[in-house]
Amino acid sequence: MSEKLAAVGEITASVAHEINNPVAVIRGNLDLARNELGAAADLVHEEFRLIDDQVYRIGVIVSKLLQFARPEEFSGAADALDPGEVVRDCLVLTRHQLEGAGITPQLALEPTPAVRISRTELQQVIVNLLLNAAHAMPDGGTLTIAVSGAGDTVHLVIQDEGVGMPPEVLARIFDPFYTTKLARGTGLGLSISQQLVSQAGGQISASSEPGKGSRFEISLPAVDPA
Structure with a gap:
């Protein structure tokens, strides 16, 4: 692989x-x-x-x-990044897929401290979540992408209006090679995303309910301005 x-x-x-x-x-x-x-x-x-x-x-x-x-x-792994800027980059990369699925991104990007992670690794995580959301919203809708800062942590939330996941699926989505996309997926996207976020000292979590969409949150430590 x-x-x-x-x-x-x-x-x-x-x-x-x-x-x-x-x-x-x-x-x-x-x-x-x-x-x-x-x-x-x-x-x-x-x-x-x-x-x-x-x-x-x-x-x-x-x-x-x-x-x-x-x-x-x-970019290097030690770069301090503006997460909102990386989100905008990822929307450029995924615009065709989102528009083709009838999905309208709704941005809520607050000014936040920088985070320390490789630009392309954060891009990889966000792009994966955006494409997963597109697959989960076959009838289109609004995809909310929010960035905010609280204390020494920066939060990035991607919330869709898709089909959602039952508890037994939600419990396994970060397992390597577990996929609900059959021939379209490798089952590695979320597993690798979790690994990349963890290596940067952060966490990624998910919540979902069938018929009510899914919410993914990435929490990363803020760069100390001093």
């Missing part, structure tokens, strides 16, 4: 780099078209602006993918 994950990371990084090449060509030719058209470019100003916006969006997504696939190139 670790070899498969490493291979996926290599492929993801390779694809992201390959996407950068045609994006650079699009951006360069767009600038050339503006120069060649001169004043006539004003006639399609709005269309050019929309292309600019979408090219920029592609660049942001590729950047986040590279951060996710090649953590050693972008």
Whole structure:
């Protein structure tokens, strides 16, 4: 499994780099078209602006993918992070899946102290929880994502309006290789997430009720500003 994950990371990084090449060509030719058209470019100003916006969006997504696939190139384990910023990064990565499932994210991101954890490890945990929520909400709905600070602890909550879980399933969700997704899941996502959060000195917990959705909470120690 670790070899498969490493291979996926290599492929993801390779694809992201390959996407950068045609994006650079699009951006360069767009600038050339503006120069060649001169004043006539004003006639399609709005269309050019929309292309600019979408090219920029592609660049942001590729950047986040590279951060996710090649953590050693972008951040170290000792970095102090703004958890709200990482949440926004993860929403960029999962926007297609959430929109495709008819899910509307509702953010409640309070200013908090930083937390000390690898950026890509926290991304991995949050992305896994967001995708799990998408699978649990086949009819769409609102996905609440909240970040708050209380004393020396930062809390990140992801709460869905999905199908929920009975007690016997809830009791096993952090067990390695336990999955309710059959062929779509490995059963490792939540187990690895728990391990990553624990390594950073934090905890991850879950509560759920059939028909009333699920709530996951990540608690991480705040970085001492001193």
